[in-house]
Amino acid sequence: MAEEILNVENLFVEYSNVRGKVKAVRGVNLKLYKGENLALIGESGSGKTTLGTAIIRLLPSSGYIKEGRIVYKGNENGYDISKFSEKELRQFRWKEIAMVFQSALNSFNPVLKIWDQIYDTARSHGLNNRSLVREKATDILRYVQLDPERVINSYPHELSGGMRQRVLIAMSLLLEPKILILDEPTTALDILTQRNIIELLRIIKKDMGLSMLFISHDLSLAAELADRVAVMYAGAIVELGGVEDIFYRSRHPYTLGLIKAVPTVTAGFRELYSIPGSPPDLISLLPGCKFAPRCEHKEAGCENEEPLLVEVNSGHLVACFKHKEISNGR
Amino acid sequence: MEDRAIIRLEHLSKSFTVRSGVFGGRKSMQVIGDLSLSISEGEVLCLVGESGCGKTTTGKLIVGLIKPTSGKILFEGQDIWDMSKEDFSSYRRAVQIVHQDPYSSLNPVHRIYNILSAPLFRHGIVRSRGEAEEKVLELLGRVDLTPPEDFIYKYPHQLSGGQRQRVAIARSLTLNPRFIVADEAVSMLDVSIRLSVIELLRRLKEEMNVAFLFITHDLAMAKYFGWEGRIAVMYLGRIVEIGPTPRVIENPSHPYTKALLMAIPEADPRITRSKKPMELRSLDIPSLLNLPPGCTFNPRCPFWIEGVCDKEVPEMYEPEKDHYVSCFLFRGK
Amino acid sequence: MRIKNILRSIFLEPLILISRDKAGFIGFIVLLFILLLSFIGPYFVKLDTEVKLDKIYQFPSREHILGTDNQGRDIFSQIVNGGKDVIIVAFLAGVISTLIAVTLGSLSAYAGGVTDMVIMFITEIILTIPQFPLLAVLSAFVRLTNPTMLALIIGLLGWPALARAIRAQVLSIRERDYIEAARVLDLGRLHIIFSEILPNMLSYIVISLIMAMTSAVYSQVGLIMLGLVPFYGHNWGLMIQLAWTRGAIFYRGSIFYILSPIIAIALFQWSAVTFTRSLEGIFNPRLRSGE
Numbered sequence: 001m002a003e004e005i006l007n008v009e010n011l012f013v014e015y016s017n018v019r020g021k022v023k024a025v026r027g028v029n030l031k032l033y034k035g036e037n038l039a040l041i042g043e044s045g046s047g048k049t050t051l052g053t054a055i056i057r058l059l060p061s062s063g064y065i066k067e068g069r070i071v072y073k074g075n076e077n078g079y080d081i082s083k084f085s086e087k088e089l090r091q092f093r094w095k096e097i098a099m100v101f102q103s104a105l106n107s108f109n110p111v112l113k114i115w116d117q118i119y120d121t122a123r124s125h126g127l128n129n130r131s132l133v134r135e136k137a138t139d140i141l142r143y144v145q146l147d148p149e150r151v152i153n154s155y156p157h158e159l160s161g162g163m164r165q166r167v168l169i170a171m172s173l174l175l176e177p178k179i180l181i182l183d184e185p186t187t188a189l190d191i192l193t194q195r196n197i198i199e200l201l202r203i204i205k206k207d208m209g210l211s212m213l214f215i216s217h218d219l220s221l222a223a224e225l226a227d228r229v230a231v232m233y234a235g236a237i238v239e240l241g242g243v244e245d246i247f248y249r250s251r252h253p254y255t256l257g258l259i260k261a262v263p264t265v266t267a268g269f270r271e272l273y274s275i276p277g278s279p280p281d282l283i284s285l286l287p288g289c290k291f292a293p294r295c296e297h298k299e300a301g302c303e304n305e306e307p308l309l310v311e312v313n314s315g316h317l318v319a320c321f322k323h324k325e326i327s328n329g330r
Numbered sequence: 331m332e333d334r335a336i337i338r339l340e341h342l343s344k345s346f347t348v349r350s351g352v353f354g355g356r357k358s359m360q361v362i363g364d365l366s367l368s369i370s371e372g373e374v375l376c377l378v379g380e381s382g383c384g385k386t387t388t389g390k391l392i393v394g395l396i397k398p399t400s401g402k403i404l405f406e407g408q409d410i411w412d413m414s415k416e417d418f419s420s421y422r423r424a425v426q427i428v429h430q431d432p433y434s435s436l437n438p439v440h441r442i443y444n445i446l447s448a449p450l451f452r453h454g455i456v457r458s459r460g461e462a463e464e465k466v467l468e469l470l471g472r473v474d475l476t477p478p479e480d481f482i483y484k485y486p487h488q489l490s491g492g493q494r495q496r497v498a499i500a501r502s503l504t505l506n507p508r509f510i511v512a513d514e515a516v517s518m519l520d521v522s523i524r525l526s527v528i529e530l531l532r533r534l535k536e537e538m539n540v541a542f543l544f545i546t547h548d549l550a551m552a553k554y555f556g557w558e559g560r561i562a563v564m565y566l567g568r569i570v571e572i573g574p575t576p577r578v579i580e581n582p583s584h585p586y587t588k589a590l591l592m593a594i595p596e597a598d599p600r601i602t603r604s605k606k607p608m609e610l611r612s613l614d615i616p617s618l619l620n621l622p623p624g625c626t627f628n629p630r631c632p633f634w635i636e637g638v639c640d641k642e643v644p645e646m647y648e649p650e651k652d653h654y655v656s657c658f659l660f661r662g663k
Numbered sequence: 664m665r666i667k668n669i670l671r672s673i674f675l676e677p678l679i680l681i682s683r684d685k686a687g688f689i690g691f692i693v694l695l696f697i698l699l700l701s702f703i704g705p706y707f708v709k710l711d712t713e714v715k716l717d718k719i720y721q722f723p724s725r726e727h728i729l730g731t732d733n734q735g736r737d738i739f740s741q742i743v744n745g746g747k748d749v750i751i752v753a754f755l756a757g758v759i760s761t762l763i764a765v766t767l768g769s770l771s772a773y774a775g776g777v778t779d780m781v782i783m784f785i786t787e788i789i790l791t792i793p794q795f796p797l798l799a800v801l802s803a804f805v806r807l808t809n810p811t812m813l814a815l816i817i818g819l820l821g822w823p824a825l826a827r828a829i830r831a832q833v834l835s836i837r838e839r840d841y842i843e844a845a846r847v848l849d850l851g852r853l854h855i856i857f858s859e860i861l862p863n864m865l866s867y868i869v870i871s872l873i874m875a876m877t878s879a880v881y882s883q884v885g886l887i888m889l890g891l892v893p894f895y896g897h898n899w900g901l902m903i904q905l906a907w908t909r910g911a912i913f914y915r916g917s918i919f920y921i922l923s924p925i926i927a928i929a930l931f932q933w934s935a936v937t938f939t940r941s942l943e944g945i946f947n948p949r950l951r952s953g954e
Contacts, residue, residue, distance in 0.1 A: 043521060044520055191547070191594055195594075243599050259597060265550045429840040
């Protein structure tokens with residue numbers, strides 16, 4: 001397969017709060033290859049956003065990496081991001097890995113014009129030449145189908161949600177990163193705007209050949225854009241595979257449940273099915289498979305030991321003891 | 331048909347005044363313009379549209395939380411803002427709302443028991459604590475919060491989003507309503523929880539013969555919940571298309587409905603990657619403060635007819651039975 | 664069983680929660696200490712009024728743990744006996760201004776229209792008048808012969824800022840979905856105000872009350888220190904005034920005389936504010952987990 005650009009090895013991330021330690025990411029192993037789109041799918045509390053922010057080392061102050069390595073191989077000799085100092089991180093972020101955050105409105109300072117925010121971002125990463133930044137910004141804004149002159153002189157509130165999202169994407173591309181992490185890039189946008197952003201991301205990927213990591217609760221985003229999909233549940237990856245493996249040949253009951261819980265518009269009626277129960281409390285996790293309490297395939301053994309990811313097909317990994325008996329009925 | 335209508339909206343419009351700038355004058359922002367529709371006993375009407383299209387305002391008008399600028403809201407044929415006190419009170423009991431955000435729809439300082447028993451006491455449905463407890467337990471059971479004893483004395487913050495939404499639904503059932511406005515009632519819930527709440531609403535509709543106005547931005551959910559009912563598509567405060575759900579989904583007629591259906595990303599790679607989205611003339615939604623003349627969709631519509639669409643306001647045309655479209659392409663058909 | 668639970672949630676849980684926040688816990692302990700000292704202390708430590716010319720301006724010793732004043736009287740006994748009036752006046756003034764603020768603020772928000780405009784107009788007028796000079800002028804006209812009178816005047820001037828804040832709070836809570844649901848359920852205006860809105864503001868009101876108390880402490884001590892209030896009895900403000908007017912700032916030996924009441928006041932204020940800050944966490948039911 002293609003060359004690796006990022007390798008997350010046995011990563012554990014925790015948050016400490018008044019109730020105890022939240023085990024948000026538990027032993028994740030994940031590789032990102034050059035030029036691929038990887039979607040990280042999961043519900044709230046699955047650890048997907050934590051994993052994304054841990055990779056770029058922007059965890060909130062109560063969160064920390066407990067164990068594991070995040071090896072970046074975009075440069076010659078590869079280094080472990082998890083050991084970086086603040087100074088090294090500043091050199092690293094946005095130049096090598098950039099992130100587009102979830103809420104497009106809140107990511108902006110409301111009292112600064114877009115140009116000032118673009119320039120601030122560029123400057124804090126060592127790009128001091130004003131006219132050069134201006135030139136680059138103009139190009140990249142035009143590239144994301146915005147009118148650069150108008151946008152540069154606007155305040156954030158003067159732009160629509162879709163325009164703000166495009167500005168954020170443009171800003172993240174300003175320093176030509178090799179990896180782009182997008183946290184819920186289309187959530188909270190209108191359908192027609194969503195479509196526009198999806199098409200834009202498609203073009204960016206084709207033109208720039210960078211690697212994208214999508215973080216989303218929305219299966220349809222993965223269906224649209226992903227080459228590979230990783231499904232997270234209770235802080236761990238439960239299934240990982242090519243997009244068709246996941247959507248048409250899934251072997252994990254949780255993935256299957258998710259797919260079956262989402263109705264479609266254009267396809268005929270398919271049998272929908274809702275997963276009973278709710279996700280576990282990440283502070284006091286029980287032993288065994290974390291999905292077992294909600295699983296219809298559960299056996300006695302499932303609640304004793306946590307299943308590890310095993311390869312069921314080339315590049316298709318499943319963490320389920322009963323994967324042999326489970327097949328996608330679609 | 332007409333006499334079975336439980337709620338009827340007649341030429342309803344709602345404007346808000348907004349101040350523009352420090353020295354600017356007050357401007358009128360029309361959120362809803364000339365809205366007419368009726369919902370029958372036990373029917374499901376899905377109101378679909380993007381954010382800011384006026385669907386939430388429509389819901390609030392129907393439950394009487396805000397007053398219309400002009401037009402009427404009829405409950406069983408009577409104008410709700412021109413009713414006797416007793417009639418208004420019985421309308422209030424009959425028409426309920428379920429909000430979108432399960433985190434702000436329950437008062438954080440009250441236990442579930444207090445939240446559900448307050449309306450029961452207020453309207454004389456129960457008289458003693460014992461009766462109230464019994465009734466609250468029954469309501470909790472009805473929304474599948476089982477065993478109900480585990481939930482009755484909890485605070486909202488001790489429940490998950492899906493459980494809270496079930497409590498909110500139970501609260502809307504306390505007064506045996508005949509009509510429920512569900513305003514994006516599942517869109518904030520996790521994917522795996524969403525469907526079970528929809529199933530709950532569907533079961534309640536069957537059991538209690540409640541009519542629903544199901545407000546959503548999610549056409550797939552509308553299709554799923556409202557297959558036997560109707561869908562109304564709203565754009566900038568007006569209904570552009572309304573008809574039986576299968577007809578609207580399978581034979582979308584208004585260019586806006588078509589654009590939506592062609593744009594929706596779906597959870598199926600083969601289907602969604604083969605979609606050919608419609609090329610709109612403009613991506614930007616016009617401001618409500620400055621609506622375009624004629625058909626409000628004309629600046630974005632690829633099928634617009636110059637001199638017609640930007641001059642006249644289309645009426646509702648009926649190209650097939652019960653399926654209405656507000657677009658000049660269907661005039662005279 | 665139920666009563667035990669209620670007791671637990673009223674007394675035990677707040678204590679547990681306070682003890683989690685270190686600064687708040689220290690504030691709580693210091694506040695408790697000052698209150699005990701000022702209200703129980705006088706029964707054990709009698710105010711020393713005897714002039715002892717041989718003991719003027721003594722430094723702290725085992726006999727006089729805070730030293731002595733310009734007439735050789737024990738300073739510690741004055742501190743112990745001087746807190747009660749200050750705290751009572753502050754409490755009364757705080758209650759008065761909070762009551763006015765809650766009533767007018769919520770009325771203004773709930774009624775809206777002309778009522779709102781009139782109340783807000785009055786509020787803003789009082790807010791623009793500089794309070795301390797006004798207090799000084801007022802005290803010249805009104806004979807402040809007892810603590811209640813002083814509390815009343817401070818309280819009557821202290822409400823406007825809080826009233827505006829309360830109004831804003833009510834306005835924001837009024838928009839919440841659960842208020843809309845209560846309206847649709849026809850629960851009635853009284854229920855909505857007293858059962859849905861006010862309980863959500865309780866924490867805010869209690870915290871505001873404590874903040875109003877601290878500002879009342881400054882107002883009264885300031886007035887007394889400037890000698891604008893012909894105050895009888897004995898209190899921390901009077902101690903500062905006496906120390907100051909008797910030229911304490913000129914003698915090195917008087918440092919404990921003038922500093923002691925200042926530190927007492929500062930400690931009281933600091934502990935009240937710190938404790939208040941941690942109260943926020945206790946009232947917020949979302950932080951009360953682990954059940």
